[in-house]
Amino acid sequence: MAEQEKYLFRAEKICKSFGTVHALKEFDITIKAGEIRGLVGENGSGKSTFSSIVAGIQKHDSGKMYLDGQPYEPTGTVDAINHGVSMVVQEQGTISKISVAANIFFGKEEKFAKGGVLNVKEMNREAAKALQNIYVDNIKPEMMIDQLSFEDRKLVELARALYTSPKIWIIDETTTALSVAGRELLYKLMKEKRDEGKAILFISHDIEEIMDKCDSLTVLRDGLFIANLQKEEFNADKIRQLLIGRELSGHYYRDDTGVEISKQVVLEAKNVIAGSVQNLTLQLHKGEILGIGGLSDCGMHDVGKVLFGLLKPETGEVLKDQKEPVKSASWAVRHGIGYVSKNRDQESLMLISSIADNICLPSLKDLTPFGPISDRKQKQLAEKWSERMEVKADSVKVFCNTLSGGNKQKVVLAKWLGKGSDIMILDCPTRGIDVGTKAAIYQLIMQMKEEGKSILLISEELQELIGMSDRIVLLRDGAVSGEFLRNEGLTEAKLIQKMI
Amino acid sequence: MKRFLINILKVIMLPVIVYLIFLVICFERFSNWNCIYTIFIQTIIPTITAYAIAYGNICGVFDFTIGSRLVISGVIGGLLAAQYGFAGMILGAIISAIVVGIITGVLNWWLKIPSLVLTMGLAMVFEIIGSKLAGHYGFVQIDNKYAIFGSSPNIVIIFLLSAVLFYFVFNHTVFSFHMRAVGSNEAVAKNSGIKTDLVKCKSFVYGSVFIGIAAILTLSQSGSVGAQTSLGSVTIMFKPLISVLLALVLQRICDLTIGIFIAQFTLNIIFIGLIAVGLPDTFQNVVLGFFLLVVMILFENSGRIEELKEKRAARQKAMSAS
Amino acid sequence: ENSDPEPFKIGFPWDTANTDPTWISIYNNVKAAVESAGGELVNVVTDNSADGLIDNISELISRDVDGILFMPASDSMLPAVDAMCADAGVYWGTMFRTISDDDIREAMYDSEWFAGGCNEDDETCASNIVKSMADMGVTDLGVINIAKGDTSSDLRDKGAAEGAEEAGVNILNTTYDITVTTDMTKTIESYIAAYPEMNGILVLGTYCGGAIPTIEKALADHGKAGDIKVGRIDFETTLGDYLKEGTFHVSYGGQQQIDPLVSAVILVNKVIGTPIVEDGPTNIITPYLELTTADEADQFNEYFLGDEPVYTSDEIKEKMIKFYNADIDMDYMNDLISTFSIADVVERHSK
């Protein structure tokens, strides 16, 4: 009994399966009050599944949970919140067309209601308080949520999760959706809550981040509990190894220090103004890995969209091979340009479609230029590339909405590898991807480079840029603020100087 | 406050402009008060019907049954008026509207099939129920002494009360927040612990109150309610539906409650205008369709027009800079 | 030698989903006529549009009927019908509608498969009702009619225009194809709003149930009941009340029962081999009746719209089937029809 009381939360033998997929297999975890617990694992290892069970979003098949020593069996999210468990989800969790205040108190309006009648003023007042509590003052409760940026919406979700002063706060893969400032805010809030004696379950693929912010750590692999580590036992290589279950070399970036880049320009932007891009001039050479970096809001994601023809330049032009302008996305694809969006679920994938359909989509015309397309060829193409990318699924007929985030990303990459585009624009290709897969993706990028393909790598992670690029272009306020070559010997500090 | 007034003015411009156009075309017919008054009175029933439609629309469900439910409610109200007078008519219409609404809502909940399919099937069934209830003559008539709600000021008072009720429910209840959320992102709403199915079910039921009111007014204004078959009842809801769609366009600058009324009012000006101009009534549909299309195109592309302006500005800036 | 004709089947496309009592009574009267000679009535549900009827006729042909009776949606569809029936060797007859197009009429009257049919004189009827409204002092008339393209609708429009011309009445506007009461209310109110000078409303025809009560209600709401004279072609169930109150003024019609009945009789006679007219189609023009008193209106409701047809099967067998009654010819039929009135039906059927 005494043993149990020491723990705030305890889960025993949690099982959950989706058809033939066993997402969680007798998973055990105990969380103490006043700790930040990291939860790490490969893509599809069951982190989101577990945390959503705790938050009452879905039900487990078997196993027991205890909160404060009492059996805990949430009937739904509201019940979970009432028990003091709240969660920030991996996907977007706000509802458009209603106000910020309404989003914060969504499902909890009864607080401000008498007989179903809502006191909107009071709700706005409380929402302002909730936002203040997380030190956000630029968001007004009356604003429509649609007026906010993606990042600000995540902040609204934080306010929502923290308003009820939860005993357990679950944060599933949220940092990748936040800017540096947002991250700092999140870390600050996490510390604050820990110091108040609350528990935090923190999910991330960034091992540095985990090691830095967490007090202890649980590793999951294929739905199985693998290990618990305390802060003093943290070691990046060891964690990686536990994660993927085999030895992994210390660095997985490329190790050469720069090679001669071809002079041939395959894609360029000339004085382009579009979206958040201001007067951008940029050249991508054949066989080059060009990294694009900067702070969030610097416009780097729009660079990808402009070069791919998704965003039409207001002034200036985007040229392929220095002659033809890029007219539209479909033109770009036809002319050998591929694009992986940062916003995977909304823009890169058809969720309610099979893996095969997704992979084959850009290549349909290549399979048979005219007339009927053979089903066999499609299947071959899909299987070849999903195997190459090690997509974790029973077959290529599996629908993408049942895949974990990382596996979805692999499908997106497989799609473009299958198409065999000569120019690849990769916007945060490893976002939310586990270390093992990350290494595989980096290898692939290198391989593409060796095949003479040109890669534009847009990334928020400086390490990744430094590790992979032949050349890095940094942006500030939509314009180029600095350029570095690989052979100049790059460091984060050098880059950051040009970013701010 | 100033902004609010400007917005109201903007919205009122819509009917005013349309009215002025007709005034110019035929001054002598359009320049009397009776004309405007008639347009106003005619706007009431479709506006209240549109309020009922708005519930489903906001929730993201599609409802083909509105017309057939209106008929059933009117027929039962009419039948009970003969038996129990006013009480029979009012209670009969409202309660039957709610009961049929509950049936629709609950089936939508249980069967978990797209609402368009469900309501299309149900409309076919409800139509027959309505016509069976209407009996031998295919329509139900009420005694003129029960028809007092059909003329002003009663109809205006009922309209104002309905509008206030609608405004209140749509802006000040927990339910309305849930409804909008379900319409905007059902998956997230569900994960936030909202019983989305229940919300949708409720939207059918609450909307039914307005169907009941519309049925009573129809009964009172036309003196009778006739049954419809072969999906004929769907045509009853098309014009109110158009006003809801227009009102959603106007929503950015004006509340739905007023927006629906203004939109319906504008449509009615067109209706009477065409008759007054002496154009064959077939033109009504042409003008209506055209009007709907143009408004929708303007609305959907308003962002683009601004974008274009910005682009031009940007280009000019770049030109002058270089 | 045979005491009964060979069994036969008559196809009848009719909207049996329509609950309007007039529509139901039409079905009952046709049924009585067909069964009087031992035939079987085969119904298919129709929407009464030209395309719908063509589909229905082809369906009926596939079901081996010997004759088909229908209400044509337009003249221009008849050649197609005749071609289909000629191919299949099936007789066809029409009800309610004449053939106004000269070429088509000529061609159809030459067809051996066209049995003929009844129609009312729509044009005269419309012209007369306008004139009698003019006599009541109507000068500016708002008009309601059934969908354009329908032979009756067009003829009634034409007749009304002629009547208006003759009597010096100004037709303000015509609205077509109203099917719901709310639209009716709206149209009447719009007329009142847009045409303050309007002093008469004439319903040349409508498929809207409860049209007259709706019109009367709209007029009453605007304080115009009684001031604006109301006329209507085709009787409906509620006329009695308004005739009593003096707010309704004139209605011509009443042939909705006798017309289909006699049309069916013409076809049945042709099908069983005893055509009323030997060399060509039989065409009978049914006179319209006038409703003038509330009592008559009540009797109309009881005896015309009740479950019993205006002639029972036995009466038809005795009076209208040539197989049983060799006296029957055109004159005989015309005489019989001319005696048809509300009083006549009441006398035969009241017990």
Place this chain on the structure above:
Amino acid sequence: MENSKASETPKTNIKELLVNNFAFLGLILVLVLFEILTGGKLLGQRNLMNIFNNFFSIALCSMMYTFVMALGELDLSVGAIVGFSAAMGAFSATISPALILPVALLTGTGIGLLSGFATAYLRVESFIGTLAISFIFRGLTTYFLNGSVGIPISMRVFDEDWVKILTMIIVLVVSGTLFQKCAFGKNCRAVGASREAARQSGVDVEKTRMLSFMLVGLICGLVGFFTLVRACTASSKTGNAFEFDVLLAVLFGGMPLSGGWNVKFRAAIIGSVAMALLKSGMSLVGIDGLTQQVVQGILLVVVVAISFDRRSAAVIK
């Protein structure tokens, strides 16, 4: 997490198979039931032709409608297109009967282009846009026809069974291949599944959407032509409620409204055949119009309730 429903995989594959093919089973069931009830008349040679005639127009249109359904859109203007192109065809016959077919097809495609342009490039929601188009062209049909217009009876040669059967086979093969096997059909489904993902995979989303509406317009022009030559007359009622007939048929066949990869071509065929069989069967048995409508309504709900694939729809609207 997007979809907890996705977890409910059926216990046995047989059950899944049954449910997935329920619309097809329903078809067989309807067939057998009425074949017995009518004592074999339902599938008699004459009635078969009759059923074919009943489902001819609906099936033609449903097949092309599949493309629009795959996009997750609706087209409420099909009836109006049929009516208007029949009217235009009838007018052109006064110049020369040879013009009827091209004029009808052109008119249909033209209106399809209009609704396609409005939905794809002007971003009007298809439901509203096509409703508006339908209002406009219904009104215009009534106005221009001012009654009804006949064409020479000689045009009835095109109403011959073999012409129609041939047409049906051609349209079936062409649209089936286009939908199932060609990039265009796949692109339509991709756009329906995710417009942005399709665009970023190189699909010209706007063009695909517009072409689909044009295809529907084209086929409606063809339907208009066949309606015209059948009755040899065009009236303001031509094509009336056709949009509901088609919608009813495809929904009956189990077509999902959400579009995407779940849209099956066979749904169009099964739905229109089942509807025609049902109508013909009920009519043969002598069921009256009121009851027929109730039966249709209930069956629609029941069939969809059983066959609807709830697992792949995150939310059901």
